[in-house]
Amino acid sequence: AWVTRGLTCNEPQRRRRHVALSRRCSSTVTAARSELSSNDSIDVAQYDHLDPSPHNYSSQPFVDACSLTVSAGAGGHGCISFLREKYIANGPPNGGDGGTGGNVYIQAVRGETSLHKLARRGALKAGRGKNGQGSLKGGARGEDVLLVVPVGTIVRELTRHDPLAEDEAVQSKGFGRDSEDDDGSVEGTDQSKKWRRDRWLLYPGTLPKNFTSASFPALPRPRRNNLVATEPQAPIRLDLDKPMNHPMLLAAGAMGGLGNPHFVTKSVTRPKYATKGEDATRIHFQLELKLLADVGLVGLPNAGKSTLLRALTRSRTRVGDWAFTTLAPSVGTVVLDNNQGRPSIDTKGRSSEARRSFTIADIPGLIEDAHLDRGLGLGFLRHVERAALLAFVIDLSAGDAVDALKALWKEVGEYEQMRERELNADTQRTQPDEEGMVTFRPFESSISPGFDPEPHTQFAGDADENMVLDPPAGRKLPPLSLPPISSKPWFVVATKADLAETQHNFERLQSYIASVQAGEEAHPNPAKNAWRRKLHAVPVSAINKEGIESIPHLILELLNG
Numbered sequence: 001a002w003v004t005r006g007l008t009c010n011e012p013q014r015r016r017r018h019v020a021l022s023r024r025c026s027s028t029v030t031a032a033r034s035e036l037s038s039n040d041s042i043d044v045a046q047y048d049h050l051d052p053s054p055h056n057y058s059s060q061p062f063v064d065a066c067s068l069t070v071s072a073g074a075g076g077h078g079c080i081s082f083l084r085e086k087y088i089a090n091g092p093p094n095g096g097d098g099g100t101g102g103n104v105y106i107q108a109v110r111g112e113t114s115l116h117k118l119a120r121r122g123a124l125k126a127g128r129g130k131n132g133q134g135s136l137k138g139g140a141r142g143e144d145v146l147l148v149v150p151v152g153t154i155v156r157e158l159t160r161h162d163p164l165a166e167d168e169a170v171q172s173k174g175f176g177r178d179s180e181d182d183d184g185s186v187e188g189t190d191q192s193k194k195w196r197r198d199r200w201l202l203y204p205g206t207l208p209k210n211f212t213s214a215s216f217p218a219l220p221r222p223r224r225n226n227l228v229a230t231e232p233q234a235p236i237r238l239d240l241d242k243p244m245n246h247p248m249l250l251a252a253g254a255m256g257g258l259g260n261p262h263f264v265t266k267s268v269t270r271p272k273y274a275t276k277g278e279d280a281t282r283i284h285f286q287l288e289l290k291l292l293a294d295v296g297l298v299g300l301p302n303a304g305k306s307t308l309l310r311a312l313t314r315s316r317t318r319v320g321d322w323a324f325t326t327l328a329p330s331v332g333t334v335v336l337d338n339n340q341g342r343p344s345i346d347t348k349g350r351s352s353e354a355r356r357s358f359t360i361a362d363i364p365g366l367i368e369d370a371h372l373d374r375g376l377g378l379g380f381l382r383h384v385e386r387a388a389l390l391a392f393v394i395d396l397s398a399g400d401a402v403d404a405l406k407a408l409w410k411e412v413g414e415y416e417q418m419r420e421r422e423l424n425a426d427t428q429r430t431q432p433d434e435e436g437m438v439t440f441r442p443f444e445s446s447i448s449p450g451f452d453p454e455p456h457t458q459f460a461g462d463a464d465e466n467m468v469l470d471p472p473a474g475r476k477l478p479p480l481s482l483p484p485i486s487s488k489p490w491f492v493v494a495t496k497a498d499l500a501e502t503q504h505n506f507e508r509l510q511s512y513i514a515s516v517q518a519g520e521e522a523h524p525n526p527a528k529n530a531w532r533r534k535l536h537a538v539p540v541s542a543i544n545k546e547g548i549e550s551i552p553h554l555i556l557e558l559l560n561g
């Protein structure tokens, strides 16, 4: 009943409700605690890191794809004001300009692991610039907005609403013609001014009819924020695969309006008008997080992927004896330091020397026909799309290992086809937009716009033209696309080898792998570019930490080689 009351309650009532609510919450918490302590009589010592108690896991909200609308701040209005002082009857105009709207920035940082905060926001708006004031006081800038995203986020622009570009497009056509059909008048110039009246701010108490069109000055050209030049080129496509030291501008705020001193002329010394601030750009983005790990674990549900990750790293992923224990991907790090502590951080990038550490991503299990949206679907495979190599985790105690391996490869193949279709559909969708777009480029921005998943066919086709165009120095053409999953190196981890009657299953798997290697059997991966060098199958018992020592070395060998 208090909910309905809450809708209309006044301040003291609301406060009382709040107190009651917090009391209720605290009593629930204490009840839960006492329940927990009574349950805690179970022997904690019987669990360890590899066979953890149901409480011993970390769970975080996780979202890996979302769409987001961001708007830069609109400009504040210019001010209409006149100096008023003793003995100055009709002072000169002194209205300040409106403030610029806030900008929208993006920054990829370490430590963020999910897009859930942004997904919840849905729309983000930078602050509007403040209006100008009398005594030539300009309006304050609008507040900026910073989108903090995890490293590995891919940002794609879907649609963009740019009022200035639209204005410019109309102007270049000539707006006199446009308004003709509005009320049938033929007086072109007059109409154009009328059409622009919405951009003007008038002195309080004056009516538009007090102004003859002749006394109205031409509307100043729409102004652009200078920062627009440092925006990435539209449509925006970013691959934020490194932590960024500085935020990057996505959309610059709109300019504020001009105060009335701007419109002083010889004949009009006290203009009673100022311009309104410009409207801001609004962009609809799609964000997609692809975790950055060197190794991706792929396996059926309950195969023991999370246990393997726990055995190799200190991760605290959830482990349980049922399918779909893992609901969100997680990443663990392995450092091979011979117990000498972590090496000092190599600032020159990891390619300079043979690597001593790598990361492993654990994703939810795949089931047969996952591409038909069974189980949790194939969506999580995007997190192993960037992995340098794949580890297929196969449970030796759960049926034929060779069949399991073939089934996994089939799903991976389905995923790749799905991605290709998606990418194609996306390209087709964005093409007409780009044509109708007017882009303002006073000079080429020097920052790299990052990655463009669409191949630049026109560059590939005629290299000579490319030379003539002379791309600005320091701006490299972005890499064309991610390498396909099917061409990645891979190996098999046959787990649960401690269980009875798994010996035979493993032997069959090993002989299968050997005959694939020798070319006697068909490769489980039907793709033409499949990786065919040395194939490995490693028998392990992750839960007992047996047989896993060779895995880091094998991984490093594959990564470095």
Ligand SMILES: Nc1nc2c(ncn2[C@@H]2O[C@H](COP(=O)(O)OP(=O)(O)OP(=O)(O)O)[C@@H](O)[C@H]2O)c(=O)[nH]1
Residues within 6 Å of the ligand: 051, 299, 300, 301, 302, 303, 304, 305, 306, 307, 308, 318, 319, 320, 321, 322, 323, 324, 325, 326, 327, 363, 364, 365, 366, 495, 496, 497, 498, 499, 540, 541, 542, 543, 544
């Ligand atoms: N005997 C034995 N049991 C294991 C081994 N590895 C994992 N298990 C058990 O298998 C069950 C499933 O392990 P998980 O690590 O949760 O499996 P998963 O592949 O992550 O499962 P999902 O997250 O559901 O896809 C747990 O009960 C583990 O204790 C092993 O090497 N030997």
Ligand SMILES: [Mg+2]
Residues within 6 Å of the ligand: 305, 306, 307, 318, 319, 325, 326, 362, 363, 364
């Ligand atoms: Mg798991």
